[in-house]
Amino acid sequence: xxxxxxxxxxxxxxxxxxxxIFWTAVTFVIVLLILKKIAWGPILNALEEREKGIQSxxxxxxxxxxxxxxxxxxxxxxxxxxxxxxxKIIREGKDYADRLRADFTEKAQAEAKKxxxxxxxxxxxEKRRALDVLRNEVADLAVKGAEKIIKTALDADxxxxxxxxxxxxxxxxxx
Amino acid sequence: xxxxxxINPKAFIKxxxxxxxxxxxxxxxAAASAGQSSSISGGPVAxxxxxxxxxxxxxxPEEEKAGDVIMHHILDNRVFAxxxxxxxxxxxxxxxxxxxxxTKHVVMLWLVSATLLLVFLLVxxxxxxxxxxxxxxxxxxxxxxxxxFIRIDVxxxxxxHGYEKHLPYLLTVFFFILICNLLGLIPYGAxxxxxxxxxxxxxVFTFFIxxxxxxxAHGVKGYLQHLTAGTHWxxxxxxxxxxxxxxxxxxxxxxxxLFANMTAGHIIILSLIFISFILKSYIVALAVSVPFAxxxxxxxxxxxxxxxxxxxxxxxxFIGLATAHAGDGGHEAAAAHH
Numbered sequence: 001x002x003x004x005x006x007x008x009x010x011x012x013x014x015x016x017x018x019x020x021i022f023w024t025a026v027t028f029v030i031v032l033l034i035l036k037k038i039a040w041g042p043i044l045n046a047l048e049e050r051e052k053g054i055q056s057x058x059x060x061x062x063x064x065x066x067x068x069x070x071x072x073x074x075x076x077x078x079x080x081x082x083x084x085x086x087x088k089i090i091r092e093g094k095d096y097a098d099r100l101r102a103d104f105t106e107k108a109q110a111e112a113k114k115x116x117x118x119x120x121x122x123x124x125x126e127k128r129r130a131l132d133v134l135r136n137e138v139a140d141l142a143v144k145g146a147e148k149i150i151k152t153a154l155d156a157d158x159x160x161x162x163x164x165x166x167x168x169x170x171x172x173x174x175x
Numbered sequence: 176x177x178x179x180x181x182i183n184p185k186a187f188i189k190x191x192x193x194x195x196x197x198x199x200x201x202x203x204x205a206a207a208s209a210g211q212s213s214s215i216s217g218g219p220v221a222x223x224x225x226x227x228x229x230x231x232x233x234x235x236p237e238e239e240k241a242g243d244v245i246m247h248h249i250l251d252n253r254v255f256a257x258x259x260x261x262x263x264x265x266x267x268x269x270x271x272x273x274x275x276x277x278t279k280h281v282v283m284l285w286l287v288s289a290t291l292l293l294v295f296l297l298v299x300x301x302x303x304x305x306x307x308x309x310x311x312x313x314x315x316x317x318x319x320x321x322x323x324f325i326r327i328d329v330x331x332x333x334x335x336h337g338y339e340k341h342l343p344y345l346l347t348v349f350f351f352i353l354i355c356n357l358l359g360l361i362p363y364g365a366x367x368x369x370x371x372x373x374x375x376x377x378x379v380f381t382f383f384i385x386x387x388x389x390x391x392a393h394g395v396k397g398y399l400q401h402l403t404a405g406t407h408w409x410x411x412x413x414x415x416x417x418x419x420x421x422x423x424x425x426x427x428x429x430x431x432x433l434f435a436n437m438t439a440g441h442i443i444i445l446s447l448i449f450i451s452f453i454l455k456s457y458i459v460a461l462a463v464s465v466p467f468a469x470x471x472x473x474x475x476x477x478x479x480x481x482x483x484x485x486x487x488x489x490x491x492x493f494i495g496l497a498t499a500h501a502g503d504g505g506h507e508a509a510a511a512h513h
Binding site for chain 1: 308322376
């Protein structure tokens, strides 16, 4: 509208008003002071604290990452070491077992040999004892036989011959 | 995009519903004075053309009236009017020869202050009961976005070191101007920031803060050196007055920028609406006044935020320029570049 020019020329738009300036200043200062107390303080503090919190969280996360990486590295190392260790233990165990087996076999063989030897000795002794018993038995039998013969036929010559031959037989057989 | 499509028709219908009774009453008066204009019904184009002629014939008194109404709306008043419901006479106070009467703009300033205090009492209370690990919700979140914007993008990037000291002022001035601008867009409201006295006062605050910050940053000697702009002594006779004038042009620019922007938007909206009264035409009202007024209104909403931001931004910039150290040329250049 054309009146806008008139409005400005009238000067009333730029009319100074000390009362309004006074009230603006008073109102603004009071609002500024109150807001500073009730709003800007808590809000800005909260923002700053949150900023710090976020920064420290990021720092902590980085630190935790570094730490976990170090732990992972250590774990890998430990694992490798443990692997080597277990390999060594298994190998040693195998060696030991082999040695043990060999030992046992050897010992068992020796034992067996010894047992065989003692068995042989015992057999020999038994045999000898059996022979002794047999000999006694034979002597007894011979005596009994002689008795019988004596009882039945008192032919001395014949008997003598028989006994002689018998003794001869025995002695040869004994050897 | 979709959202815009949803909102625009709604806003259109609302504003239209508000304007229809207004247009009808205006038309009725015009018809009574014009006499035969209601008999014309040969078609919308013919009607508007004839009425335009009639309007032209009565242009001078109508324009006077429109101008008066616009002025009445823009200027400060001793009466807070709620047409057509009545009006409230505001008290006249004179203390020691100074007229410090309560005017419409003073009442608006107080309403703005009350709004600010209410909003920030709520928000501040929420922040007091909050641990740093909690995220803000709702209103506090919305306010925090603005506060964080002023803190980082306006204060920190323009002032640099020691910006925390000036934050309360910058934040207050931003929200104060913003609410002033927005309340001016509400029916029956008035734009306090559309009054040159109010913007002048706010700029004077910025001016004093800038000067004090400069004194604190450089001391008296450094401040005086700053006035010579680092030139040869033979040029001082030119440079010193220019620098001194420069100190005053900054707040002057702030004053006029805010005042002119806020006043201009309102004058444009009112003028657009008065076109339909002067031309006495529904066609003009529907085709020109209402759509354009809505467009300017939406633009004004944007300008409300923009001018609050610009005022705060420039205040921060001036403080930054005043406190920038001599060896800190890079910062000064960067700030000037904005």
